[in-house]
Amino acid sequence: MSDDSPEVFESVSHENRTFPPDATFAEHARIASMEAYEAEYRRSLADPEAYWAEVAENLKWYRRWDRVLNEEEKPFFKWFEGAQTNLAANCLDRNLENGNRNKAALLWEGEPGDDRVLTYFDLYREVNRCANALRQLGIGKGDRVALYLPMIPELAIATLACARIGAIHTVIFAGFSANSIRDRVLDCEARCVITSDGGWRRGQVLGLKDIVDEALDGVESVSEVVVVQRGRPEPFPCTMREGRDHWYHEIVRSQPIHCEPERLDAEDMLFLLYTSGTTGKPKGIIHTQAGYMVYAYQTTKYIFDLQPEDVYWCTADIGWITGHTYILYGPLLNGATAVMYEGAPNAPDNGRFWDIVQKYGVSIFYTAPTAIRAFMKWGDHWPNGYDLSTLRLLGTVGEPINPEAWMWYHEVIGKSRCPIVDTWWQTETGGVLISPLPGATPTKPGSATRPFFGVDAAILNEEGGEERAGILAIRKPWPGILRGIYGDPQRFKDTYWCKWGGAYYFPGDGARIDEDSYVWILGRVDDVVNVSGHRIGTAELESVFIENTKVAESAVIGVPHEIKGQGLVAFVTLKEGVEATDELNRELREMVASDIGKFALPERILFSSDLPKTRSGKIMRRLLRDIAEGKELGNVTTLADPSIVEELQQKYWAK
Numbered sequence: 252m253s254d255d256s257p258e259v260f261e262s263v264s265h266e267n268r269t270f271p272p273d274a275t276f277a278e279h280a281r282i283a284s285m286e287a288y289e290a291e292y293r294r295s296l297a298d299p300e301a302y303w304a305e306v307a308e309n310l311k312w313y314r315r316w317d318r319v320l321n322e323e324e325k326p327f328f329k330w331f332e333g334a335q336t337n338l339a340a341n342c343l344d345r346n347l348e349n350g351n352r353n354k355a356a357l358l359w360e361g362e363p364g365d366d367r368v369l370t371y372f373d374l375y376r377e378v379n380r381c382a383n384a385l386r387q388l389g390i391g392k393g394d395r396v397a398l399y400l401p402m403i404p405e406l407a408i409a410t411l412a413c414a415r416i417g418a419i420h421t422v423i424f425a426g427f428s429a430n431s432i433r434d435r436v437l438d439c440e441a442r443c444v445i446t447s448d449g450g451w452r453r454g455q456v457l458g459l460k461d462i463v464d465e466a467l468d469g470v471e472s473v474s475e476v477v478v479v480q481r482g483r484p485e486p487f488p489c490t491m492r493e494g495r496d497h498w499y500h501e502i503v504r505s506q507p508i509h510c511e512p513e514r515l516d517a518e519d520m521l522f523l524l525y526t527s528g529t530t531g532k533p534k535g536i537i538h539t540q541a542g543y544m545v546y547a548y549q550t551t552k553y554i555f556d557l558q559p560e561d562v563y564w565c566t567a568d569i570g571w572i573t574g575h576t577y578i579l580y581g582p583l584l585n586g587a588t589a590v591m592y593e594g595a596p597n598a599p600d601n602g603r604f605w606d607i608v609q610k611y612g613v614s615i616f617y618t619a620p621t622a623i624r625a626f627m628k629w630g631d632h633w634p635n636g637y638d639l640s641t642l643r644l645l646g647t648v649g650e651p652i653n654p655e656a657w658m659w660y661h662e663v664i665g666k667s668r669c670p671i672v673d674t675w676w677q678t679e680t681g682g683v684l685i686s687p688l689p690g691a692t693p694t695k696p697g698s699a700t701r702p703f704f705g706v707d708a709a710i711l712n713e714e715g716g717e718e719r720a721g722i723l724a725i726r727k728p729w730p731g732i733l734r735g736i737y738g739d740p741q742r743f744k745d746t747y748w749c750k751w752g753g754a755y756y757f758p759g760d761g762a763r764i765d766e767d768s769y770v771w772i773l774g775r776v777d778d779v780v781n782v783s784g785h786r787i788g789t790a791e792l793e794s795v796f797i798e799n800t801k802v803a804e805s806a807v808i809g810v811p812h813e814i815k816g817q818g819l820v821a822f823v824t825l826k827e828g829v830e831a832t833d834e835l836n837r838e839l840r841e842m843v844a845s846d847i848g849k850f851a852l853p854e855r856i857l858f859s860s861d862l863p864k865t866r867s868g869k870i871m872r873r874l875l876r877d878i879a880e881g882k883e884l885g886n887v888t889t890l891a892d893p894s895i896v897e898e899l900q901q902k903y904w905a906k
C-alpha cells in the first residue's frame with residue numbers, strides 16, 4: 252500500500268450487534284452450528300487436497316485427476332491435473348441423470364413482463380442446439396467468443412454452449428460502450444461475437460447490435476456475429492452484414508438436440524472476464540475448467556444452503572463475475588431453480604423486485620448493498636406491499652455493506668427471520684472466500700465474518716506481519732483462484748503475487764479482524780473505486796480525459812456516496828489558454844460514456860489551475876480525498892505549491 256492509498260485503518264466500525272442464525276433455518280441446514288463449521292474448516296485446512304478431492308467426487312469426470320494441486324510453477328497453480336471434464340455437461344447432463352430432468356432450471360422474467368420457464372431438459376436442448384450451431388460456424392475448442400447480450404435466456408444458453416464445445420467465453424456487460432467492446436475483442440482476438448438486436452432497459456430499447464457494429468469496425472479477428480432477436484414480433488431495428496452476421500434463431504432452428512460435449516483438460520481455459528485494475532487497461536482474468544467448477548459447486552451449496560425446493564434469485568448481471576458463478580454455474584451444478592430477470596429494479600415501478608419475489612416464491616435472494624440502499628430510499632411501503640413470506644435467506648455482495656443498510660435488509664426484507672450472508676470475493680477468486688454459513692455463523696451487521704472451507708485468510712502489514720487491521724491476504728491457493736491475466740503473465744505476477752514475496756495472494760482490499768476472528772472488509776487499498784459494486788480503475792478515467800487535447804492533467808478519486816457506496820470525482824487541469832466551461836464538462840462526460848460506459852460517469856468534474864503534488868511531481872490523491880471528505884488537511888508544506896489545496900477546497904465546497 253503506498254502512502255497515497257485510502258486510509259483503511261481509520262474507518263474501523265464499532266458495530267457490535269450479533270444475530271444468531273434463526274433456529275428454524277438451522278434445523279435443516281447443512282452446517283448447523285459454529286462447532287460444526289470450525290471442525291470442517293480445520294479439516295479443510297489440515298489437508299486441502301483431500302478436502303477438495305472429496306468435493307470433486309460429487310461431479311462428473313471423463314478422466315480422474317492424477318494430482319489434486321500442483322504448485323510447482325507457483326503462482327500458476329494447477330488443480331485436478333490430468334482430469335478431463337465438461338462444465339456444461341455437469342450443469343445439464345448430470346441433472347438429467349439425477350432426476351432433475353423436468354425441474355425448472357431457469358425462471359426467466361423479461362422487463363416488459365414476458366416470462367419463460369426452462370426445465371433442465373429444455374436448457375439442455377437449447378444449449379446443445381446453440382453449441383451445434385456454433386460448431387457449424389467453425390467455432391471450437393480454444394476459440395474466444397464474446398457475448399454482449401441483455402439478461403435473456405439466450406445469454407445463459409450461449410454461455411453454456413461455449414463451455415460445452417470448449418470455446419472460451421468472455422461476457423461483456425451490456426452497459427459497456429463500443430470502445431470497451433473493441434478493446435476486449437482485440438485483446439483476446441475473439442472470433443465470434445454473440446449479441447442481440449436490442450435489449451430492454453427501463454422501458455427503452457438499447458440497440459446492442461448497433462453498438463457491436465461500431466465496436467467491430469475494422470476488427471479483423473471477428474468472422475462471425477450471431478444476433479438474437481429480442482424484439483417481438485418484429486426485430487428491433489438493426490442492420491445485418493452479409494457473410495458475417497447470422498440470426499440466432501435461423502442457425503439454431505434445425506440443429507439436433509444432442510451435442511457431444513468436448514472432453515476438456517482440467518486446466519483448459521473456461522472463460523475470460525475483464526475487470527478493472529490500477530492501470531488504464533482492463534485485465535482479462537483467466538478461469539479454467541475443473542477448479543472453478545468444484546469451487547462454484549461447493550460455495551453455492553454451503554453458503555446458500557441450497558435445498559431442492561428453493562427458488563434462488565441472484566439479481567446480478569451475467570456480465571459480472573457474480574452472474575457467472577452465482578446465476579449460472581453454481582446453481583446449475585447444484586440442480587437449483589434460479590430466477591433470471593432482464594431489467595431494472597424500478598421498471599415499471601420501485602416494487603418490481605418484490606413483485607418478482609412474490610410471483611415466483613423466491614426463497615433465497617442475493618443482491619448488492621447499492622440496491623439495498625436504493626430500496627431504503629424508495630421507502631418501506633414498496634416491499635411491504637408484497638408477500639415476501641417465501642424468503643428464507645438473504646445475501647449481499649460487491650462492496651462493504653453499511654450496518655444501517657444491513658439492518659434494514661434484515662428487518663424490512665427478512666422480517667428479522669432470514670439469515671444474511673455477506674459474501675466477500677472478487678472476479679479473481681472465482682467464488683466467495685469469506686462469508687457466514689447461514690445455519691451456523693452468528694452475523695454482525697457489516698462483517699463478512701469467517702473464511703469458507705479451504706480458505707486461509709490473514710490480515711497483514713506491508714512487511715507481512717499479522718495485524719488487527721491492515722491488508723487482507725490469502726495464504727493457500729483454492730481451486731477457484733484465477734490462473735492468470737490473458738496475454739500478460741508478468742502483470743499477473745506483479746499485481747497479485749509481488750507483495751510479501753509471493754507467499755500470499757494480494758486481493759487489494761483492506762480489512763480488520765475482531766475478537767471473534769470475524770473479518771470486516773474496509774474497502775480497496777489501491778486505485779480501484781467500487782461504484783455501485785462495479786469496479787472502476789481511477790487510471791481508466793484519467794486516461795480518457797487525457798485524450799482530450801484541452802486537458803493537461805487529471806486525477807480521479809473515489810468519494811463516499813449515499814447510494815452507490817462510492818462515486819467518482821475528477822479533478823482536471825486544462826492547457827494554457829483553455830477555458831473551463833459547461834460545454835467542456837459535457838464533452839468530457841460524453842467521452843467517459845463512449846469510452847467506458849455510462850455507469851462510469853463521475854459525480855463531478857472540477858477544473859482547477861493545478862493539482863496538489865509533491866516536489867518530485869507526484870499527485871497526492873490522498874489529499875484530494877481528504878478535501879472531498881471535508882477533513883482537516885494538516886501540514887501541506889511538503890507540497891510543491893501549498894496554495895493549490897486552498898483553491899481546490901474552495902471550489903469543491905463552493906456549492
Ligand code: WTA
Nearest residue numbers: 648649650651673674675676677678772775
Ligand atoms: C469488493 C465482485 C466488502 C471488494 C464479487 C473486492 C466487497 C471487489 C464484498 C471485487 C463484500 C466484494 N464486502 N467488499 N461482501 N464483495 N467486495 O471483482 O473491494 O466485481 O475487491 O467481484 O468488490 O469486485 P468484483
